[in-house]
Amino acid sequence: MSHYATGGATDVRTPSAGTVLAVDDVSVSFNTEDGTVRAVRGVSYDLHRGEVLGIVGESGSGKSVTSLAVMGLLPRTAHITGSVRLGNDELLGLSERQLAHYRGQQLAMIFQDPMTSLNPVYTVGWQIAEALTAHQHLSREAARDRSVALLKIVGIPNAEERANSYPHEFSGGMRQRAVIAIAMANGPEVIIADEPTTALDVTVQAQVLETLKTARTETGAAMILITHDLGIVAGQADRVLVMYAGRAVEVGTVEEIFYTPRMPYTLGLLGSLPRLDRAAQTRLTPITGVPPSLINMPPGCPFAPRCPMAEDICRVEEPILAPTNSPDHVAACHFSDRLEGMEPGDLFKSTTQDAELPADIGAAVPLLPGDPS
Amino acid sequence: MLAFAIRRVLISIPILIVSTFIVFLLVSLSGDPLSNLKTKQPRPPEQTIRLAEHRLRLDQPLMERYWHWMTGVARGYFGPSVSGGGTLDIGTEIGHRALVTLRLVFFAMVIAALIAIVVGVISATKQYSKVDYSFTFTGFLFLAMPTFWFAILLKEGAIWSNRHLGTKFKTIGENSPTISPGLGAHLFDDFNHLILPTITLALISYASWSRFNRASMIEALSSDYIRLARAKGISPTRVLIRHALRTALIPFVTVTALDIGAILGGAIITEYIYQWRGMGDFLLQDGLTLNDPYVVLAWLLVSGAAIIAFNLIADILYGVLDPRIRYE
Amino acid sequence: MSRSSRDIGTHLVDPETSRQGDGAASPISPDTIDPREPVGSVEARSPWRMAARRFRKHKMAMVSLVVLVMVVLLAFVGGALWHYKYNVYSNDLSFKPSLKHPFGTDSTGYDTFSVVLRGTQRSLEIATFVSVSSTIVGTIYGAISGYAGGVVDSIMMRIVDLFLTFPIIAVAAVLTHNIGPKANGWFWISVVLASLTWPYVGRVVRGNALAIREKEYIEAAHALGASRTRVVFRHVVPNVISVVIVIFTILVATSILAETALSFVGFGVAAPDTSLGLLVSNAQTAVETRPWLFYFPGLFIILIALTANFIGDGLRDALDPTASKGRA
Secondary structure (H helix, E strand, C coil): CCCCCCCCCCCCCCCCCEEEEEEEEEEEEEEEEEEEEEEEEEEEEEEECCCCEEEEECCCCCCHHHHHHHHHCCCCCCCEEEEEEECCCEEECHHHHHHHHHECCCCECCCCHHHHHCCCCCCCHHHHHHCCCCCCHCCCCHHHHHHHHHHCCCCCCCHHHHCCCCCHEEECHHHHHHHHHHHCCCCCCCCCCCEECCCHHHHHHHHHHHHHHHHHHHHCEEEEEEECCCHHHHHHHHHEEEEEEEEEEEEEHHHHHHHHHHHHHHHHHHHHHCCCCCCCCCCCCCCCCCCCCCEEECCCCCHHCCCCCCCCHHHHHCCCCCCCCCCCCCECCCHHHCCCCCCCHHCCCCCCCCCCCCHHHCCCCCCCCCCCC | HHHHHHHHHHHHHHHHHHHHHHHEEEEEEEECCCCCHHCCCCCCCCCHHHHHHCCCCHHHHHHHHHHHHHHHCCCCCCCCCCCHHCCCCCHHHHHHHHHHHHHHHHHHHHHHHHHHHHHHHHHHHHCHHHHHHHHHHHHHHHHHHHHHHHHHHHHHHHHHHHHHCCCCCCCCCCCCCCCCHHHHHHHHHHHHHHHHHHHHHHHHHHHHHHHHHHHHHHHHHHHHHHHHHHHHHCCEEEHHHHHHHHHHHHHHHHHHHHCCHHHHHHHHHHHHHHHHHHHHHHHHHHHEEEEEEEEHHHHHHHCEEEEEECCCCCCHHHHHCCCCCCCC | CCCCCCHHHHHCCHHHHHHHHHHHHHCCCCCCCCCCCCCCCCCCHHHHHHHHHHHHHHHHHHHHHHHHHHHHHHHHHHHHHHCCCCCCCCCCCCCCCCCCCCCCCCCCCCHHHHHHHHHHHHHHHHHHHHHHHHHHHHHHHHHHHHCHHHHHHHHHHHHHHCCCCCHHHHHHHHHHHCCCCCHHHHHHHHHHHHHHHHHHHHHHHHHHCCCCCCCHHHHHHHHHHHHHHHHHHHHHHHHHHHHHHHHHHHHHHHHHHHHHHHHHHCCCCCCCCHHHHHHHHHHHCCCCCHHHHHHHHHHHHHHHHHHHHHHHHHHHHHHHHCCCHHHH
């Protein structure tokens, strides 16, 4: 599944030649009755042609909000700043009508819950055909034939017949395939998949991931894969962006993130992931505490209250993304160099409450729960 | 679908029959139809009262009267009337009156539904804007407006306008007693008489529907499938009409059809103000003021049947509009 | 107003929050809190206090509450203090509104202000009686029906359907057309209206009770050996209370409109008693000559119905923020 290697000299803030989507310093805030929620605070990344960028984080880390900001799908109450460039075109600030030109054609999105993503009153075939005719001049028959072909590509059996089915006659996995077919319809350059498998049964998840891979090979699109599941990222992504409290806290290739993380939060995430390549007796090491409130955030590093190696400076000054050993691997930590060669267990303690339990049961304490956002 | 419709009709029949019995009971208990005759001065001879009682079947036990009435209705005979010495044929009269009222109710419902859809869509897309707030306030105002008060106001306004601005609004009756012959003249006359009552009934009725449509539009607009539709890159207008409004209309149609009872209630008052010889006048004047039990019974039967029919239409429309509903 | 993340520890032992969120305190350790729980970001608030805060933010509802309280005080206290009495005429015939007679006088010399206040008093009494009694009956009926489910529910709901088959105003007119002028006529009119409005409450409450029936705490109550009666009154009824409060306020508006309409067409409150509907009815012919007789009672009806509806809207937003689809 290896696609394009991460291209040349990449400061995350300057788009390079191979960049299809450049997100620069995007911030999103909402005014609520409790105060201003700063959901995203200055996120930047480049998406290169054909690559898969995994965005990882807990609920409320801002990973979905960032992508909805890119698509222009946030509610009108959202206050968005920064820049989102698709090719050479700036997307932020465009009207709904202007955005419609890009959406579906160059920029497609797959949502978390396939049960509610499709309009219940139209057939699946009609909804795919609608996506096609929005951007291409096709006759009714041609649009219909193309919808059936797309349903076949995403692996719907009896596609001819099933095109006439209503969404409620489809299973969750089939609906998500249909949504993927809609995303593929116009051969977009970028597909954003927002937790595409979270709402599905574990058995179906692998199939849908396989379908996503098919969608990429068929369209050659670059993909942003948003998930809270590090396992999915490991299997699918080329590069990973870790988000915490509305910020990117570490960006790097999959290898860099998984083997040489330079931000304690990333290390903590890895420590909470059960791994088959480790000894069975290795305990999981959860991160204690909860993410900070996004209203009236305290100064300093947002992870400091949960960080075992936090020092005074961490509570005063918020670290910026800085290059580590490799210029493409950036992390936001004052002491990122100290993490070199560190294992999760060196930094985070395994839970102590289950001392009398056998190790393998104690290891089942959940850390990153299902993301209901 | 057909099987469902037939079954639904069959279920409605017992409800209608049970309700006719209850209605019969209520009407029988709610007063003596001959009280006017009996209190007449000088008191009419006992023989006259006896005869009247016999004619109205008041000398029979309740169940027997009910049976007579029901079997009569099945043959198209709605029972003996008190007024006009019994010369009034209730069946013919109510048929004519129902057509008059139906005309008003139909146009008022169509106009109210159209206003409600437009207002609901605009309010929902411009949520919390000045437009939304003013629509909301106007809606609440009409919800709180007594039909009779608004009708009188409109009627007086029309009279003033006729006098000072030279307009020719018709403020009395459902048609003119004397008009030049010809279908065109007739239709124009009917239409002219319809204007004010239809406006009254439509404005009194649209408010709750527009609130409802606004709510279902907002719900639809915040749904995941609208987000996907937008993500597909179809035009905003198409998202609004083909996706949001299309799904919002499913509950809307049901609610409007189920509101027929309230509309009929409003029509009674509206007709009263504009002095229409419709169903409302038939109930209030011929039925209740003249104390004519079989007129009241016929009225309740016809309106009950109309309401049950609208319930049925609502159910069937729901099935037509929502593919998730499959009637087995 | 909001807490920093460092306050989480104290937040956990806060009785307010532990009552709200059943999963806030993790059984594993105080530190491994399930991050899905919305802990630590917002000030601890009880549901009722939150509702009160949301209600106070609803401008129209707050204004309405003040206005309605003023109308009630004016009708019940102001009328008694006013130096003209509704049943004592003066020598001021057909006076225009002035400082002496704020709402003018009628052709007999009665002070319209005191008459309108008297009518408001009566109309409010009827509206209160109707909404209180039909809310109580409807809530109990609906809670039992929804909680019982199955055949009992079907039968109980068919009975409700039966009531909803006829326009309220028509059936009420049939039932009241002999009561009007009798002593305590207003009481019987209230009883009739209440007996026709409770099924609306019943239907809504039943829908909510049906959903509550499926909740775990009902199962838990059964597992603990609670009787069915206890479950209905201790668990079902309290959990539909927020819906019921909203229906109650809306019913105040509905019943004042129903009563005034009934009185207007001559089958409700009758002389010597008075109500706002009767006052408008009496003023029908005087719209052009003495318009104040027509406008003031009508405005009072609108004022009461409008404020009641806005309060209901505010309560809906405050008590059930997830169900509210926008506000005025």
